[in-house]
Amino acid sequence: MRKSCSTNTINKKQIEENCGIAYTNSILSGxxxxxxxxxxxxxxxxxxxxxxxxxxxxxxxxxxxxxxxxxxxxxxxxxxxxxxxxxxxxxxxxxxxxxxxxxxxxxxxxxxxx
CATH class of the missing domain: 1.10.10.10 (Winged helix-like DNA-binding domain superfamily/Winged helix DNA-binding domain)
Known part of the structure; x- marks a missing residue:
C-alpha cells in the first residue's frame, strides 16, 4: 500500500489522468x-x-x-x-x-x- 500523498502515488495519478494507455494499463493490470x-x-x-x-x-x-x-x-x-x-x-x-x-x-x- 502506498500513502495517498506520496510522490509515487501523485505521479501515478497524474500519468493516468494524462495518458489513456497508462489508465488502461492500470485498470487491466493483474x-x-x-x-x-x-x-x-x-x-x-x-x-x-x-x-x-x-x-x-x-x-x-x-x-x-x-x-x-x-x-x-x-x-x-x-x-x-x-x-x-x-x-x-x-x-x-x-x-x-x-x-x-x-x-x-x-x-x-x-x-x-x-
Missing part, C-alpha cells in the same frame, strides 16, 4: 483480470465457482481480490441472490463489454507473436 474478462465476454454471466474452475491455478484470495478490483473499476457487476446457500454471479458492465474489441485484438496479437 495476472488474472484479462482472463476473467475474457471468460465473462464469452459466457455472459458466471458463478464464482465456475470462474474458479475456469481459472486453473488461481487462489480463492486472488480471485476475490481481482473481482473486487474489477467491480471498483466499473467493469464487472456482482449479482447476489438472497438464497440458501448463497448464490453469486458476475457479469460485465457496459464499460466492461466495451473492451471486447481490445481483448480480441490482444488475443490475435498474442497468437501471432508467441
Amino acid at each position: 495476472r488474472w483480470k484479462l482472463n476473467i474478462l475474457a471468460f465473462l465476454l464469452s459466457e455472459k454471466t458466471l458463478r464464482y465457482s465456475e470462474l474458479k474452475n475456469l481459472l486453473v491455478g488461481i487462489s480463492e484470495r486472488m480471485l476475490i481480490t481481482q473481482l473486487k478490483e474489477l467491480q471498483v473499476d466499473g467493469l464487472v457487476n456482482r449479482i447476489s441472490y438472497p438464497e440458501v446457500p448463497p448464490r453469486v454471479e458476475y457479469e460485465l458492465t457496459d464499460k466492461g463489454k466495451s473492451l471486447e474489441h481490445i481483448l480480441i485484438e490482444m488475443a490475435k496479437w498474442g497468437s501471432t507473436h508467441k
Whole structure:
C-alpha cells in the first residue's frame, strides 16, 4: 500500500489522468483480470465457482481480490441472490463489454507473436 500523498502515488495519478494507455494499463493490470474478462465476454454471466474452475491455478484470495478490483473499476457487476446457500454471479458492465474489441485484438496479437 502506498500513502495517498506520496510522490509515487501523485505521479501515478497524474500519468493516468494524462495518458489513456497508462489508465488502461492500470485498470487491466493483474495476472488474472484479462482472463476473467475474457471468460465473462464469452459466457455472459458466471458463478464464482465456475470462474474458479475456469481459472486453473488461481487462489480463492486472488480471485476475490481481482473481482473486487474489477467491480471498483466499473467493469464487472456482482449479482447476489438472497438464497440458501448463497448464490453469486458476475457479469460485465457496459464499460466492461466495451473492451471486447481490445481483448480480441490482444488475443490475435498474442497468437501471432508467441
